[in-house]
Amino acid sequence: MRVALFLTCVNDTLYPDTGRAVVALLSRLGVDVDFPMGQTCCGQAHYNTGYRHEAEPLARHFADVFRGYDAIVTPSGSCGAMVRELYPRMGERARAEGRGDSLAAALAPVVHRTYELTEFLVDVLGVTDVGACYPHRVTYHPTCHGLRGLGLGDRPRRLLEAVRGLELVELPGADECCGFGGTFALKNAEVSAAMGADKVRNAESTGAEVLCAADNSCLMHIGGTMSRLRTGMRPVHIAEILASTQEEAAA
Amino acid sequence: MSGTFVGMPAFPVAAREAVHDATLRGNLRHATHTIRAKRARAVGELSDWARLREAGRRIKDHTLRHLDRYLVQLEESVTAAGGTVHWAADAAEANRIVTALVKATGESEVVKVKSMATQEIGLNEALEAEGVRAYETDLAELIVQLGKDRPSHILVPAIHRNRGEIRDVFVREMGAWGRPAPEGLTDAPAELAEAARLHLREKFLRAKVGVCGANFMVAETGTLVVVESEGNGRMCLTLPETLIAVAGIEKVVPSWRDLEVFLQTLPRSSTAERMNPYTSTWTGTADEDGPRAFHLVLLDNGRTDALADRVGRQALRCIRCSACLNVCPVYERAGGHAYGSVYPGPIGAVLSPQLRGTASEIDASLPYASSLCGACYEVCPVAIDIPEVLVHLRERVAQGGPAVREGNRVVLRPARGHAAERAAMRAAGWVFARPRALRAGQRLASRTRRLHPRTLPGPGRAWSGARDLPAVPVEPFRDWWQRTRGGKDGGR
Structure with missing residues (x-):
């Protein structure tokens, strides 16, 4: 299984420790995780602020970068929801505006392969005890x-x-x-x-x-x-x- | 506080006052949390809640899709049953119709059943201007009217008032409107209710004209339905000689069978009751019983414009239960008045900018009055995806685009005040399309990290006024990745 880490722009820039933790955790569980260097931003801030058209190239870029992976794992509920819930909606909206299926088709391959970290652990890897210790x-x-x-x-x-x-x-x-x-x-x-x-x-x-x-x-x-x-x-x-x-x- | 919402400032400005009003925050917190928990229990009792919700959504969507047909059918049914139907394109026309109908009776006062549609069009003020006094008979509406206040909630318009404040309003104002408050009135709920009962009773017995709204209108029989819990509605609907109903065109449902769904979902969603206490239904007029004249004013006032919007039209499914207000964390802190409309809270934030357009400061700011947390969508008994409509309306405000206003297709220009945001979004888009540019920016931020202030000047105070800034790390993740596992990825 080819697994990609979609870290998100916020984590990449401000919270690299979270990224390192995901890599350490998944490696410990035997998952060889890749970090595609082309990744930037899923477009959530643009979309939710009312700039859907500006979010479209970012979504296409995301799909380009992560195409070919079997699972795309992200330590962010909101960016995960952006890809899973709102990418299909962006495709529908483009279609309704008479712009055809091209956006929907471009985004479709990544939508169902994107998992929030805890989903990936529990649903895909089937683990709840990840062998962690945190005495707090x-x-x-x-x-x-x-x-x-x-x-x-x-x-x-x-x-x-x-x-x-x-x-x-x-x-x-x-x-x-x-x-x-x-x-x-x-x-x-x-x-x-x-x-x-x-x-x-x-x-x-x-x-x-x-x-x-x-x-x-x-x-x-x-x-x-x-x-x-x-x-x-x-x-x-x-x-x-x-x-x-x-x-x-x-x- | 004035009785109208005209000239309201933008939501953030209006909300500021409420956020810092400790009494108001306390009143709202107590009231919304109480009803929130009760609703959850009432809804949790039904094993088929999800199916009822879906059925309600479908009935409304079907009716809205064929609204032309059902409205004509309703008009025929109401007329056949002895009522008269009037069509009002906007608030001014509806007010003219109602005022003329009241004046034709020779009366100078009317009693009112709680009605959102008449609040929306400002009927009381329009009647007042023509020398007709309208008496609100719903307890909370009475409190608002006596206090020269504005409603702040759809179901409990005086939710921003506590018992002590209500007592003071009763003692101070009741005498000017009719029977004064009893001597030595305290803030005990039973005493307050009794004071209202005595005050209102003389109005019910005297009034010759009643004005109401409708929760539902059944097209097949021409039956109107009013759902209330105090019994004042029943009084107003049965005692006067003339009854005038004002209802939005989206209140029609095809048949009695459809009511079955909503009479389960509405009470549980709004008052957390299993069954509604007073459900009045009437069909036209009947000899020797109830009003001798019945008029129905069907109100558009922006609804057809909203119906033309693929995404926004779902807001017309709303059955005014106010569950979304009661769970909304923004409503809880900002209060209802900040929304500048008789429709506050999440549903107001998607209804007002559609019914009134996005030209005013308040209407252009409402789509942003939400953190998009989704609690409203979760509780909505007709599954209005409020966050989806909010984002759609943000797009309309920020970018303009095609819309329908007063029945005409128009292309809206972007609202003012979004130029800097637009430029920032475009700049961010440019950077995010170029991983190298992003990396350069991240590195610059990391290298200068010791120079970063803990608080920001100017517009940045919006963040750092209440929150410390996060520290920028020594290096972004991608640098660490490349340094420690470098070359593995091939630079994709």
């Missing part, structure tokens, strides 16, 4: 596009529950949006910040040291709020927890 108190925030878009369900929870040393505590109001929402965070900064502050207060109330999620964009917003509010909690991507092993934990 952790609360899990299911991000909106993972929860309601991709329907990740309890996959992340099952993976976390199998991590040795990890104490998983329930996050009150877990399924409520953290308030990031891409350009929403800038266009409606006050409401976004209020949502973020409520999310952080809920996280603090659990007594956890770490808030874990499967999307660094949301964690950037939550983490930025945590440090501004001087909470002492830290945001950690689920890949980094699942990649942790006994040796590192001891160190």
Whole structure:
């Protein structure tokens, strides 16, 4: 099986540790993962801000770069949802605008081969115990596009529950949006910040040291709020927890 | 606070005040979380909820596709049953029709059943201008009317008020409108309800004209349906001699069989009730029973324009349950008034810019009043994909394009104020089409990382006003990949 890592532009630029964690985790599970250097951005920000036509070349580029892989794995619920949910919609829309099937046909091969990381682990590799050790108190925030878009369900929870040393505590109001929402965070900064502050207060109330999620964009917003509010909690991507092993934990 | 939404500022500006109003935040948080949990329980009881939802979606889509046919059928049925049907292209025409009908009776006051359509067209204000006083009889609408306030929720328009505030409004204002509030009124719910009951009773018994909306209109029989939970509606629908209904054209359903679906999904979605307490249905007029004259005003007011939009038309499925408001994290913090319309919350953010167009500041800002979290779509009993419509409307605002306005095909120009964003999106698109350019940018960011401020000036304050910036790493992932596993990929 040829497996590609679709890291996302945000992770590539700002969160390389998450990328390294995915590579370490998948290698440990016997998956030889490739990072196609041509990858850039899936076009989600363009699409969701109302620039669908500008997102189309990015989607075509994505399909070009990742064509030929059997599985495309991404540590981002929202970018995963972009490819799986919105690429087909972009194709339909182009067709409705009288531009034929070319976009839909170009994107089709990558749509069903794209998996969010926890889906890939649980559904494709069939593992929930990835042999990780992370001796910390952790609360899990299911991000909106993972929860309601991709329907990740309890996959992340099952993976976390199998991590040795990890104490998983329930996050009150877990399924409520953290308030990031891409350009929403800038266009409606006050409401976004209020949502973020409520999310952080809920996280603090659990007594956890770490808030874990499967999307660094949301964690950037939550983490930025945590440090501004001087909470002492830290945001950690689920890949980094699942990649942790006994040796590192001891160190 | 004024009674109209004219000249509202953009959503973010209007929301700012609400975000910092601790009382309002508390009222909204308590109310929305309570009803949210109740709805989830009520819906969870039904094993066939997903199928009911799908059935509701299909009935509405079918009806909307054949709306011309069903509206004519409805007109024939209503006329045959002794009613009179009027067609109103817009709010002004609907107001003219209703005002003329009321004046023809010689009356100068009307009692009203809670109705979104009459709120939408500003009927009370139009009647007032012609010397006709309209009395709202729904408890929450009464609170809003007495308080010279504006509705902030579809189902519970006074959701932004707590008991103490309501008591104060009753004590201060009831006397000017009729029977004053009882001496020593407290904020106990039973006392407040009793005060409203006494105040309203004299209105019901005196009124000769009733004005209502309709939750559903059955084409095959010409039957109108009003769903309410206080009984005030039943009073207004049966006691007056003349009854005037104003309803959006999308409220028609083909047959009674179709009602079966919505009378299950609407109460559970809106008030979390298994069965609606007062469901009134009437067909034209009947001798010796109920109103002797019945008029139905069918309102377009932008609906046909919305119907012409492939993506946006799904908003016309809405049955006004307000489940989307109750789960919306943005509504919970911004409150209903920030949406600048009688339709607040997620559904308002997709309805208002379609019914009114995107020319005003508030309407152009509404499609962005969402984090696209999808909670609204998840609870919608007719499966309106609100995030999809929001993104579609963002496209219309940012890029312009073809649309239908007042029945005419037009090509909209992009809204003002999006030039910088457009340039940024184009620049980002250029970079993302060129992996080397992206890499150069990443490296530049990494090399200058020690110089990066923790907060940003100017527009960047939108981020760093409340959040610290993430630290830029020493090297982007792709550099690490190439350094440690370099050459393996061949530079694809």
